[in-house]
Amino acid sequence: MKKNILHNKSIEEFHTDLLSGKTSIFEVAEEVVENYNHSEASKSAFVEFNNEEIEKLASTISRSDSNHFAFLGVPVSIKDLYGVNGYKTRAGTPKELPSKWEVQGPIINTLTSHHSLITGKTHTVEFAFGGVGMNPHWGTPINPWDETEHRVPGGSSSGAGVSLCTGTAALALGTDTAGSVRIPASVTGNVGLKTTKNRWSTEGIVPLSSSFDTPGILTHTVDDCIYAFKELDKTSLYNKKDKGLNVDPSIDFTFTTYDWFFDKCDDQISSEINAAIKKIEGNGKYKKVNELNEIDNSYNLFTKGGLAAAEFAAFINGEMRDLKATLDPNVAFRIKDMDSFTAMEYLERKNDLETMSYSINKKFEEFDIIVTPTVPITAPITSYLEDSKKYSEANGLMLRNTSPVNLLGLCAITIPVALDGSGIPIGVQLIAPAFDEMKLLSIALRIENSLGNKYKNLI
Numbered sequence: 001m002k003k004n005i006l007h008n009k010s011i012e013e014f015h016t017d018l019l020s021g022k023t024s025i026f027e028v029a030e031e032v033v034e035n036y037n038h039s040e041a042s043k044s045a046f047v048e049f050n051n052e053e054i055e056k057l058a059s060t061i062s063r064s065d066s067n068h069f070a071f072l073g074v075p076v077s078i079k080d081l082y083g084v085n086g087y088k089t090r091a092g093t094p095k096e097l098p099s100k101w102e103v104q105g106p107i108i109n110t111l112t113s114h115h116s117l118i119t120g121k122t123h124t125v126e127f128a129f130g131g132v133g134m135n136p137h138w139g140t141p142i143n144p145w146d147e148t149e150h151r152v153p154g155g156s157s158s159g160a161g162v163s164l165c166t167g168t169a170a171l172a173l174g175t176d177t178a179g180s181v182r183i184p185a186s187v188t189g190n191v192g193l194k195t196t197k198n199r200w201s202t203e204g205i206v207p208l209s210s211s212f213d214t215p216g217i218l219t220h221t222v223d224d225c226i227y228a229f230k231e232l233d234k235t236s237l238y239n240k241k242d243k244g245l246n247v248d249p250s251i252d253f254t255f256t257t258y259d260w261f262f263d264k265c266d267d268q269i270s271s272e273i274n275a276a277i278k279k280i281e282g283n284g285k286y287k288k289v290n291e292l293n294e295i296d297n298s299y300n301l302f303t304k305g306g307l308a309a310a311e312f313a314a315f316i317n318g319e320m321r322d323l324k325a326t327l328d329p330n331v332a333f334r335i336k337d338m339d340s341f342t343a344m345e346y347l348e349r350k351n352d353l354e355t356m357s358y359s360i361n362k363k364f365e366e367f368d369i370i371v372t373p374t375v376p377i378t379a380p381i382t383s384y385l386e387d388s389k390k391y392s393e394a395n396g397l398m399l400r401n402t403s404p405v406n407l408l409g410l411c412a413i414t415i416p417v418a419l420d421g422s423g424i425p426i427g428v429q430l431i432a433p434a435f436d437e438m439k440l441l442s443i444a445l446r447i448e449n450s451l452g453n454k455y456k457n458l459i
Helices: 011-020 025-038 038-043 053-062 106-113 162-164 182-187 222-235 269-278 293-303 308-317 319-327 330-331 343-364 381-386 388-400 403-409 436-453
Strands: 046-048 074-080 115-120 171-176 191-194 214-219 255-256 369-373 412-418 425-432
Touching: 011 222, 025 038, 025 053, 025 115, 038 162, 053 115, 074 162, 106 171, 115 162, 162 171, 162 182, 162 214, 171 191, 182 191, 182 214, 182 412, 182 425, 191 222, 214 222, 222 412, 222 436, 269 369, 269 412, 269 425, 269 436, 293 343, 293 388, 293 403, 308 319, 308 330, 330 388, 343 403, 343 425, 381 388, 412 436, 425 436
Parallel strands: 074 115, 074 171, 255 369
Antiparallel strands: 046 115, 171 214, 191 214, 191 412, 369 425, 412 425
């Protein structure tokens, strides 16, 4: 009889059960494999999932003397941009990348040194350049919240949220360049944390944009996010500054909102987020702010390609030029004008964004967080997006509310709060200033405790 070892349990509870002998790593591995085989949605999350490797890793973990490690035995799915020992790296392309991209960086080294149970490589949009989650080479993971239509799972970490929903991971690693952790987390009903640029190393991760790429995590709850963040953050030099800080679930905080984030929202999403904001106001103090024009202005630059389009164009035209001919047309479209993009224009944009970043970070002296909808539309049906114009429109909308966070050098988290009329989860985004993750997580935990987590709000 299946024990449902992972179902509705926090990572800490699961870890305690494992250490106490209430469950075994072999039972965990067996459940992960069973869950993978349970549905097409489960299978669709992964580009590489190997039963034998999981069982072999479970055997190795069972013999290890590492009970003090926080990630011991924790099932983790890895976005196929990260180098992982024993796995190929494809970055959503039609073929395997050179072996240099299989080398592990600090984030993966932490997980493997802790003897976590890596369950496989999850799908990504090709080179992570898209917020919808589609991939013409490997197929698009199935958003498990719709059992009748194939809806997108959000991108670019398209398999990450699906792996959590289907019980093939308790922690999912993604990357976030313009929303690629928060978007899939939001539309699959999970928590997603976008860390401040340069807080965590991007070593061992295939790049999209050297200016904005950040490693990130997806979890079921804020509690789980805090558990994982505390361990993974030990790889950061910045951790030394935060070492004496603890998460405070009763923290006093102030917040503001900004109408721009609601301008393109579906009516029901706006309604649910506003209802959540009213409840948040019972825990925090609302501060009216007249102007956050850095949001609008940074997004305007984003629609012109920001810096990421130019940086990716340099990468694909250089080291990855052999893969340019097979690029997803929707990805290729986003760099079509980069041949005429000058160094002067690039530097002007970079300077403008640095000025905006400094300006908005100063404004956070008036409040602690900005509260917004994470994704302003419901996850579209994949067949609807076969038309390139409809894809481009949906991609822009799904990235709209998350991308300014990256361009302005901030950190953010999304929390699931409700279901929309199509039965797809709605996320609320909390935005904080650079390197303020500990305060952000404290506020997020207080809000989750007040609003309820996914198990209360979505089921």
